Amino acid sequence: MKKMLTLLLSAGLVATATQAISSPQEDLEKFRIHYEQRFPGIQLDEFGNGPYALDANKRLQWESMEEFPPYEEYVDKGREIWETPFKNGKSFASCFGKNVSKIRTKYPHWDKKTGKVVTLEGDINKCLKDNGEKPFGWKKGKIAYLGAFIGYEARGQKTNVVIPDDPKALQAYEEGKQFFYAKRGQLNAACADCHVYYPGQRVRGQVLSTALGQTTHFPVYRAKWAKKGKGDGMGTLHRRYGGCNKQVRARPFKAQSKEYRNLEFFHTYMSNGLEINAPGYRE
């Protein structure tokens, strides 16, 4: 009953949230100006450090974590996965090319043939299937390790999502944008409520991060995910989306669902020009 109620509520609210259509470029400009005015003096790339760009105490704790980062062993595991050949003798390099550092900034991207947003995780599992291997789980474990390695090798390169001038691609972008701004769940909160309107403020003890720069550090090592029953700390962007939706008491969508892929398309585009700093550490 409760689930039903939540679902009805979120469905109704999504339908009422309408946004005037503006071009992705116009959206990006407004998005940037908002954060520049809200946080004058913070350099663009600093936003990729989430709450640690906004709160001096949390930053000190984070900097000490970064001295011996807990994600390092998973980057190494990712490297092993990358280097281990498939049963057919091929490897991930046969799908992605030999240069690992050239992969991360190609994602997410619009695929004209299938009319879908393609994510790195989507292509990792496609590569496995095409080579007769069993695909990885979508949210944590091997997919996150390999993603962490691919991200690590691309550190310092700039996010560069291209939204082609194609009605279907623009539609996917628009759906992602609507998702981002629509209130949902029993707590009636949009992504934007916390991460556009209240970043830097605290919800209880947690400092809210800016939506700008959120995508650059995924996959992430999250201390909250390094607990019994949760896993080893590593997780993908879509795992985080699901967690956010649950926190506002909305039913989460499946990892790699159309909803989350389109959200990733919009969300990552908004961070164009920011450096990849994956994998990141977060509380």
Next chain:
Amino acid sequence: MTKLTQRLGSTATALALCTGLVFSAQASADDLAAGKKLAFDRAKGNCLACHHIEGGKVAGTIAPPLMAMKARFPDKAKLRAQIWDATAANPNTIMPPMGRHRILSEKEIDQVTDFIHSL
């Protein structure tokens, strides 16, 4: 004698009415305690997620501190309405509609309102 009984009876009724009125205007200590518990409980009102409340630990900073509430809401019914559905006054508010989305029951909202109004 009958008259006296009648008079006594009506006095008693009047007294009862008065006490009743006082009772409804001023929340009982039990209701205040229950309201406080709900306001601090992360799985219930969780007012502390965003508001500072005296006596509450690790309060958020998103929303105004809850203090001088009688001055801010002379009409308790308005405070209750704000808690029940803050989006009625401001559709973009981040405050969850506690009643409209059934986050709290009507009775719980009464108790939380009593507690918040006492701050």
